[in-house]
Amino acid sequence: MEQPTESSPGEGSEIILDDSRFDVSRKVLLTDGFMTWFIKFGGVMVVAAVIGIFVFITSQVLPLFKGASVELDAATTTTEALPKGNYLGIAADEWMEKPLAIRDDGKFIYSDLVTGEVLESEFDFLEGDKMTALRIESGEDLIVAGTESGQVHLIEFSYSPTFKDGVRTVNEDLNLAFTGEFNGPVTKVSCGQSGDSRLIAVLTETEEGPHLELDLVQRKKSLISAGDWKEVGKTDLTETLRSDVAVQEILVTNRADAVLVVFENGEIDYHFRSGSGLNTELRQTFQPFADLNEKKIKNADFLLGDVSLVLTSPEGVNRLFSLYRSEEEPTRMFHQTKEFPALPDTPAFYSPSFRNKAFLTGTSNTATLRYATTETIRWESELPWEVTHALISRKSDSLLFLTEDRHFVRVPVDDPHPEAGIKAFFGKQLYEGSSEAKYEWQSTGGSDDFEAKLSLIPLIFGTLKGTFYAMLFAVPIALFGAIYTAEFLDPKNKVFIKPAMEVMASLPSVVLGFLAALWLAPMIEDRVPSVLCIVVLVPLGAFLFGMLWSRQPRNIKKYVREGYEFLYFAPIMLILLFLGWQMGPLVESLIFTVKDPNTGERVGDFARWWPSITGTAYEQRNSLVVGFMMGFAVIPIVFTIAEDSLSNVPDTLRTGSLALGASRWQTAWRIVLPTASAGILSAIMIGLGRAVGETMIVVMATGNTPIMEWNIFSGMRTLSANIAVELPEAPHHGTLYRTLFLGAVVLFLMTFLVNTIAEVLRQHLREKYKTV
Amino acid sequence: MTNTTAENTTEEAVETAPTTPEGAKLDYIKVEDFSFNYTPEVRVLDKITMDIPEKQVTSFIGPSGCGKTTLLRNFNRMNDLIPGITHEGTIHIDGQEIFDKKLEVISLRKRIRMIFQKANPFPKSIYENVVYSLRVAGRNNKALLDEVVETSLRGAALWDEVKDRLHDSALGLSGGQMQRLSIAHAIANQPEVLLMDEPCSALDPIATAKIEELICKLKNKFTVIIVTHNMQQATRVSDQTAYFYLGKMIEMNATQEIFRNPSCEETERYISGKFG
């Protein structure tokens, strides 16, 4: 690197030309190294944060897909066996610490699962009589017992906890609430409660044969005490019995609105009780196992809510019948809705859950926990004991078995989300009371026996619907706007457009939602025909105007500078807008007419016309409003990115095309647009992402009804709105809470999928239309 | 002085150009006192007056930055796209004032085709690039397009190289191939005037020879104006030569005349390579 020094003039040339000029300064190296690491670190942190969020959400969601776990090894059992005898039923307290077993001689025997002791209660209601019928209505804390002498006793059982030094002791109590008199020995009893009255169904065996009677008792409340139960009246249903078949079981619903009589031949009579009196009608007779060889029913009982009946045949066939009204029937009747896998043998016990639509059933040495809504088996196992009775605890956190050798066994259950599962979230379900399988979202209801409907499909549908209408409105406007701005507008005017768009983009969506709900929705509500007119008139007018304009000879066009055509165009559009708005009522009175039910005349009313023609609803806060407002949020994003990518198309391509005799529109359409297509696709996708995740506008501008129809005049509920609406009310770590997180995962996957497809397409387009 | 030379040369050009067909106009493109500014401060073209004859090849020579491209771009009004330009004087093509407000620019550009100094094919296939000018004119007949593609590519000496990959992207071509492609798409729709801005600047001698051959063939059909920095090329292909210097047209004459016997000193110095 020796340079001839004589050729370089000046004194300092020697210093300049020494070898140090090839050195890199330490500062440069340090900065470079630091920045490299800093950027790497930042990048890794961002990736870690995203993965962290995803892992967290997934960890919140995963428990939903776990089955029940029942730890048979962790069973607690009584040390002593119960006294010898034949036990007819069991009941227990909330904590399952002091279960109660009732012996056929009318003795109540408590067992203490904490100490392992067995204690026989002093309580004696028989006074020498003999117990011939027993039913424990656990849901009502009631024991109903019938005797040989024709008496029916209602015994209320209750438990009260006392705390001493933080240790809970459960104290039991029994109270004979009512005794009724009937003719002849009682063979079957059942009881239900509605308001202040109880309905007791009693089957007695007299000399003339069986007698079925309903007994209505009422409590006369006084100021001081709860009052005593008094008989109000009786009604006889003996006529409905069969002369040749015996009654196997009678069931009164908890709400006392129905009495079911199960016969030995497998038939069931459904008596409906209307009102609060004793009026009943026989609504239906059905045979659940009519299609099998063995038509008998071994076990029949209700699920929580008393709308569904779980039936098991002696061979273990396990079916669910629910009340619903089908098309051809005038009233609700029982129909088969589900069939579970059969039990291996004759059923030995049945117990419905007190919290949800789960039930416990099994044979003498197997047990299975099933969930009715989703028709799934939550847990199934062989039992190490021979079992005669079983009970699900009130909190659904343990199972209680009474074994053949008269020990109580309590087994802990961990099944926090029985109603969840792939089927529940994504499958069609036949919900109680509905005549067909549906996708439905309804997470909370008015009562405790409510059946959770957790299908995410209506929410996914709502998300797609909202996005669709928003994009339908936003994409054409944003793209044509971008093309106009990039290709036709005078560059001087561009400086006004961009800031305007930025202001538009920076409007908080809650403001847009507020506007949509309180201004746009009420305004559009009775001016839909006006909106339709505008939607037709404005684009049509724009098109016609453009066509006319392009047909004008040069000497007219020369008065308008290129790039300033909008000055002539805008007023025309405004006039059309105004015209459309004013024309609405006229169009409405001509086309959208319905017969006024009061006057009989035909009047224009779109809000009534639409449902009468399409059969779908018309709501004030509908997809049209959401489409407009969400479009408003999406337009600036799509516009800005699309405009940028159009402007980035090299000018040489434009001049090249113009030089070949293409018009400006041909240039824009054939050269600029394809070249910018990758960027435009990105613009649409980012807009789509915004619309899919948009929350506030949807929450405020729709009724948030999770319906599944494309009808533009009805609302929707999107996944994101669903999270916003329900999260405040979802108990931490509950099923709903986790399901909302699942909604978030689905939303994430949806955007991920869309973005991946878009990215692949974009790469393809970029490759195809890259410029030199 | 410039004026008189121009008049003299046109007369001589008729004598020295036996290839000129009968009835061709000598002032097919008539430039009168034409001045042009990109920005108000700098005048790029200064009072240019010249007549360009029909169906002959005219070459523009002159040092870099003297305004050759600018003048060429004015002939089909490509400069309209640049904001802030101003011009004075007139240009008539075939008797038509091209700056007339009533004139339809698009049809002007269809008649007067320009090949740019820097080739930039569209991000489309080779085939689509060639037929673009037909497509925008609404001519979509497949047989016609196929024929045009072949004749244009043959004319631009590109056919043999690309005939097997007509539907590949034009962006995969080499710089020289791209330049020939732009010639192909300029001649595809049979314009009346062909403006070529250094069409051979990226080509090897063989391709250059082919292009020159093409220009000689074309001149019976079209009026060709070619900007070139290659003196030999100007002598080989052109009938007329105009020399520009610092925005002025210094001299225009029949090609043999200007190279053999330039009337201005600057012209002589430029031609003989003493500056430029």
Ligand SMILES: Nc1ncnc2c1ncn2[C@@H]1O[C@H](COP(=O)(O)OP(=O)(O)OP(=O)(O)O)[C@@H](O)[C@H]1O
């Ligand atoms: N778009 C433009 N805006 C402003 N000035 C320009 C523009 N294009 C060209 N010029 C200037 O105008 C003058 C003439 O340019 P022009 O391109 O016509 O030269 P040229 O003779 O074609 O040169 P070359 O032989 O190098 O191509 C130059 O000084 C150039 O800097």
Ligand SMILES: [Mg+2]
């Ligand atoms: Mg040039």
